[in-house]
Amino acid sequence: MAILLYLDKTRSSAWKDAITQAFPELECRTWSEPGDLREIEVLITWKVSTELLSRLPSLKAIFTPSAGVDQINFDEIPESITVVRMINPDLEQQMAEYACAAVLSVYRQFPLYRQQHNAHQWKQQHIAPAHQYRIGVMGLGQQGNAVLNQLATFNFSLRGWARSQHDLSGVDCYAGHNALPDFLEGLDCLICVLPLTDATHHILNRAVFDKLNTGACVINIGRGGHVDEADLMTALQSGQLGHAILDVVQNEPLDEDSSLWEHPNLFITPHIAGITRIDAGFDSIKENLRRMIDHEPFIGVVDKSSTY
Structure with missing residues (x-):
């Protein structure tokens, strides 16, 4: 052979x-x-x-x-x-590490504390208990499971969504297009680890963002094609999204003149969540x-x- x-x-x-x-x-x-x-x-x-x-x-x-x-x-x-x-399995571990780091940075308000640091301001911020922080993971394959398993150790309120039905301990699971609105409703953080297909292209769009809790965070560690970048910027500008963390973008490497670099509440990493x-x-x-x-x-x- x-x-x-x-x-x-x-x-x-x-x-x-x-x-x-x-x-x-x-x-x-x-x-x-x-x-x-x-x-x-x-x-x-x-x-x-x-x-x-x-x-x-x-x-x-x-x-x-x-x-x-x-x-x-x-x-x-x-x-x-x-x-x-x-x-x-090493890729799954890396993806889970990235997801947890991203979630915890937003949940514990590190971006706000960075602003306070730069302003030389000492001020404590209130955060709700972890079990009241609602996180949804789109994509329940090996990587999605790894992310949820690690997030569970922090006692977050967890939901999962996929094309087909899953049964995961400690996770409220939803399946199919018709269940997507219920899955999204009131989430504080949405994480995408879906495969990119015709059905999932631009699945992270205005309709999805509008279902989330005001000021929610979107984390994409799937593929750049999952995000409608114009809708994302609009949601960030309006305050419907408080933060977005993208490890992938539509066109990589991201052009140095892209407007995505400019928004203060959008954090970009160069496709390193899983190498x-x-x-x-x-x-x-x-x-x-x-x-x-x-x-x-x-x-x-x-x-x-x-x-x-």
């Missing part, structure tokens, strides 16, 4: 060495020395073009080094090719290669009809 790593040089080199050591019977190649492309059965890549696919007639599987697969055009992937996304570390990411690749050799089902197979 021949494997092709179509990634950055650092990751390609590290994973080629790791795959060769773990599976000496496999032939692992990088794009700099791909050999005969007709022999490639597994492609490990972030995204793939129709031109590249046309040169890989023996391809059976595409492994992505990410949990999200919105960068792949599934209309171009033949039915005979399985797409496998990365299941990476695929080379060592941790390889564990997922390694397990699925083992499964392929042993003719076992992959972990993380993408449903091409829903694209996640």
